[in-house]
Amino acid sequence: MPAARKQAHNNYVLVVFDSCRHDAFLRAKPKTIKRLGKLEKRWSYASWTSPSHYNLLIGLMPHTSPKHVYASEYYKKDFLKFNERLGRDDIEFKSLVPKMFLPSFLRDTLGYRTNAMVSLPVLNPRTILNTGFDTYKLMEKHNDMRAMVRQMSFSEEQPNFFLLNVGETHYPYALPDEPPDQWPRISGVHGVFKHLDDEVVGGKLLVKKEKFFNNRKLAELRQRQVDAVKHLDGVVEELFDTVPKNTYITILADHGELFGEDRYFGHGPIHHDKVWEVPFIEGKLR
Numbered sequence: 001m002p003a004a005r006k007q008a009h010n011n012y013v014l015v016v017f018d019s020c021r022h023d024a025f026l027r028a029k030p031k032t033i034k035r036l037g038k039l040e041k042r043w044s045y046a047s048w049t050s051p052s053h054y055n056l057l058i059g060l061m062p063h064t065s066p067k068h069v070y071a072s073e074y075y076k077k078d079f080l081k082f083n084e085r086l087g088r089d090d091i092e093f094k095s096l097v098p099k100m101f102l103p104s105f106l107r108d109t110l111g112y113r114t115n116a117m118v119s120l121p122v123l124n125p126r127t128i129l130n131t132g133f134d135t136y137k138l139m140e141k142h143n144d145m146r147a148m149v150r151q152m153s154f155s156e157e158q159p160n161f162f163l164l165n166v167g168e169t170h171y172p173y174a175l176p177d178e179p180p181d182q183w184p185r186i187s188g189v190h191g192v193f194k195h196l197d198d199e200v201v202g203g204k205l206l207v208k209k210e211k212f213f214n215n216r217k218l219a220e221l222r223q224r225q226v227d228a229v230k231h232l233d234g235v236v237e238e239l240f241d242t243v244p245k246n247t248y249i250t251i252l253a254d255h256g257e258l259f260g261e262d263r264y265f266g267h268g269p270i271h272h273d274k275v276w277e278v279p280f281i282e283g284k285l286r
């Protein structure tokens with residue numbers, strides 16, 4: 001009975017809070033998001049947006065770092081989770097071969113309608129990440145998840161996949177109603193930020209340049225990311241009200257962020273625990 005089988009496929013929504021480090025998420029104490037399940041601390045495979053999203057789109061979520069396990073075994077086991085996410089029992093890591101790309105697999109093999117809405121220009125629709133998607137959109141504002149939720153439409157004929165790349169948690173951690181002329185400025189970062197060029201938001205702070213390294217400012221920025229998560233908790237409530245019954249949702253971050261620890265700021269060309277630590281939570285509401 002093909003109709004009955006269709007019912008068994010979940011919609012799947014993958015929400016990426018860009019740059020949201022694990023402890024910022026924890027400090028925000030999001031109540032709505034926690035309805036999804038148990039909040040886990042996981043580790044990102046990459047320290048900046050593009051490679052991290054590529055990794056997510058081959059189906060590998062941030063990892064748990066288990067000991068005494070071969071990587072190949074971990075991938076296989078981790079990938080079996082897609083059976084729970086999609087409401088199936090026939091998916092394994094090798095199902096993705098040869099393309100190794102989740103949107104293509106979902107669309108071409110499982111018949112999903114595949115959609116992406118992204119906030120960061122480094123993920124724009126002309127990048128290679130736009131593969132296997134029916135729709136792929138760079139949002140007008142880099143920091144408005146609510147606009148994404150309001151544009152989501154679910155096909156009743158096919159199961160639906162959505163990738164939402166959310167920018168409120170990305171530097172400068174601004175909420176959509178905050179006028180850009182009130183956004184915080186860090187000397188040396190703002191200049192490159194005007195193009196939201198994620199690649200260069202990050203690096204080691206130089207102690208000599210006092211203007212650049214200001215503890216009070218960095219604490220304020222860190223708090224702004226916490227506040228962004230609090231705000232997003234309210235937007236996620238709208239997401240929960242928007243999605244159809246059989247929808248599985250994963251919320252995570254693509255990488256963390258440094259707020260002055262060991263004189264680092266941002267993410268990208270940084271090797272530090274805080275750039276790898278990300279929140280991970282998933283589940284099906286009803």
Ligand SMILES: [Zn+2]
Nearest residue numbers: 018019049254
């Ligand atoms: Zn990112």
